[in-house]
Amino acid sequence: MAEPPRQLPLDLPHEAALSREDFLVGTSNRAAFELLERWPDWPSPVVVLAGPVGSGKSHLVRAFQDETGAAVVSARELTETAVEALVAAPAAVVEDAHQGVDDTALFHLLNAARQAGKTVLITSRTWPASWRIALPDLLSRLRAATPVEILEPDDDLLRRVLVKLFADRQIAVELSVVDYLVVRMERSLEVALRAVEAIDREALAGRVKITKPLAGRVLENVHKGQQSAHTS
Numbered sequence: 001m002a003e004p005p006r007q008l009p010l011d012l013p014h015e016a017a018l019s020r021e022d023f024l025v026g027t028s029n030r031a032a033f034e035l036l037e038r039w040p041d042w043p044s045p046v047v048v049l050a051g052p053v054g055s056g057k058s059h060l061v062r063a064f065q066d067e068t069g070a071a072v073v074s075a076r077e078l079t080e081t082a083v084e085a086l087v088a089a090p091a092a093v094v095e096d097a098h099q100g101v102d103d104t105a106l107f108h109l110l111n112a113a114r115q116a117g118k119t120v121l122i123t124s125r126t127w128p129a130s131w132r133i134a135l136p137d138l139l140s141r142l143r144a145a146t147p148v149e150i151l152e153p154d155d156d157l158l159r160r161v162l163v164k165l166f167a168d169r170q171i172a173v174e175l176s177v178v179d180y181l182v183v184r185m186e187r188s189l190e191v192a193l194r195a196v197e198a199i200d201r202e203a204l205a206g207r208v209k210i211t212k213p214l215a216g217r218v219l220e221n222v223h224k225g226q227q228s229a230h231t232s
Contacts, residue, residue, distance in 0.1 A: 023063050024164065026157030029056055029150045036064050039091065040119055044146045046110060048097075049123045051150030054190030057123045060150070061093055064121065075101040075122075080108050087112045097124040097131055107138040152187035161189055165196040171203075173210050180212045185219055195222045 025033050032049055035042065051057050065072055071089035073082060075097040086092040086109060094106065113120045124131070128142040153161065159182050166173045185191055198218045203210045 022164075023056070023059055024157060024160050026154060026160070027151075028153050028157055029060070032060060032148045032150045035146070035148050036060060036121075039064070039068060042119055042146060044144060045114055045118070046120045046122065046141065046145035048128060048142065048145045048147050049121060049150065050125065050127055050147065051123075052125060052152055052188070054186075054188030054192075055150040055152060056189050057150060058095070059189075061095060061121070061123060064091075065093065070121070075099055075106075075124075078102055078105045078109065080105045083109045083112050087116050087118055089118075091119045091121065093121045093123070095123045097122050097128070098126045101131065103133055103135045103138050107135055107141070110138070110141050153189060154187075155182050158182050158185070158187065158189075158192060161192050162196065165193060169196065169200055171196075171200060171210065177210055177212055177215050181215055181219060184216065186223060191222060194225070195219050198222055 023033065029051075032051070035047065049057060049060070061072060064070055068090050070091035070093050071086045072093040072095060073086060075094050076099055078094055078101055080102075083105065092109060092113060094101065094109070097106075110120060122142075122145070127147065128139065128145075131142075133139045133142065159178055162178045162181060163175075166178075181195060185195060195215075195218065198221065199210055199215055202214060202218050206214075208214065
């Protein structure tokens with residue numbers, strides 16, 4: 001019997017919901033969420049938020065920015081000339097410090113923020129000790145910062161994230177399929193997003209219902225794609 005013709009799914013834009021209300025809190029991220037919720041009543045003016053790729057740091061930063069009006073800059077794009085604008089905002093955020101940061105610019109930012117009575121949030125996949133900081137005074141400031149960590153999502157959080165991602169796309173999927181994915185997928189919110197996107201496309205293309213076999217095939221391809229990206 002001939003297979004039914006596949007349908008070319010339209011590549012319609014689907015914006016991820018990154019508001020505070022869309023951030024799902026679990027045991028892996030509760031400490032980070034609650035600390036940012038306490039802003040500006042922080043234990044110290046500088047907070048270092050560390051967590052693995054796909055743990056939800058970017059979502060938390062976006063929610064923090066929406067709530068506070070914080071100015072956000074990538075660590076690689078932080079320059080001394082950008083400090084004035086960052087300090088003029090209610091709070092400053094430097095993202096992905098593990099990718100490398102200008103020591104002088106970051107030191108200048110922390111000094112300017114302290115003088116202005118402002119706060120600085122720095123995100124990274126690793127802690128400051130691994131950033132190859134050359135300025136002893138900057139390393140001392142970072143050691144005095146409040147550390148907060150996001151861990152890999154547990155099964156409960158991953159399950160709720162998958163349910164929400166499918167619901168955001170108005171996809172009705174059986175909970176048995178979600179449970180099937182949870183026990184087989186990488187512990188990453190990024191992988192969850194990629195998996196739901198790919199499953200949606202595959203189901204649309206084949207005009208079929210989302211089943212465990214379909215989800216398993218797609219998830220295997222997503223994992224292969226992740227491995228290729230990490231090794232390239």
